[in-house]
Amino acid sequence: MDDLRIRAAGPEDLDAVLAFWKVAAEGTSISDDRSGVERLVVRDSESLILAERGGDLVGTVIAGFDGWRCHLYRLAVHPDHRRQGVGAALLAAAEERFVRLGGRRGDAMVLDRNELAHHAWRAAGYAPEPQWSRWVKPLTD
Template sequence: MSTALDRVRQRRDTGPDDYRLTDEVVRAQLEGFDAPTFAEHPLTIVDGDLVLRHARPADVGELLEFWSGSAENASRPQDSEVAVERLLARDPAAVIVADVDDRIVGTVIAGWDGWRAHLYRLAVGRDVRGRGIARQLLRHAEERLLDLGATRLDAMVLDGNEAGAAVWRAAGYAPQGEWSRWVKPVGPRQTPGGATVE
């Protein structure tokens, strides 16, 4: 608040068309201001050399490369450019990335279907671990989902991923013992026009 007041005071009477804002007007505006969150799109947050932002279609190749080396297991479906592009087209704010020196070093997918909230692909590059990047990604993903109306968050955590489980536990998550994940693999399908849909 004090920084904003100082800046507005310094800008007074610097030109013929200046409009004078009183301290009361500035306070009223700031007190009624809601900071943007990752529910909005696009949003970029800079914290030193770390940049948190939404993924863009131009990031698809780098995302695929990052995920292929981020200790995922081989039993998950194979990623494809088409699938990631489709995700970004459907929900441009779903994928939050962390950049250092214009290089993706962390990701999380905050999926929202209008009813349920799901978190996937929380991953941080080995060379930047220990800086709290996963915690920051997760915090912004949670804020996004809460702003969209989520009342419960769930996360996909690979059994045996002790480092990942520690991050989720520290953030207040716990395994739900009475549920098991059931999956049914399905392959690409043909559309009526003959195109393959992955």
């Protein structure tokens, strides 16, 4: 793990991140475009956290904090780098960020069908809350 570098993404990273998600992330979102990710980074320059190994992007997580709750999105690790501690390092960086900002609890958006992710989140100490259901409404077409 000595060669793993964790850092915040900058505007110069956005195209690489979007290409990375096509390989490493399960599914896509309405906001998975350059303007959506650019808005995120402009609004909160430390929210998109990258993991690099040998200069290559190997993982991402979005650690969003709205002043009240801590939200985790887009935890993705390149298939060739899974089960090597990349996801754990990204979550540790996100959680450190949340504590620094005064956050007290993190929640993660995880696809129901992504069983591999369920195992990773459980290993990191997260658990589903069956009493809650996620309701969504697209705000644009």
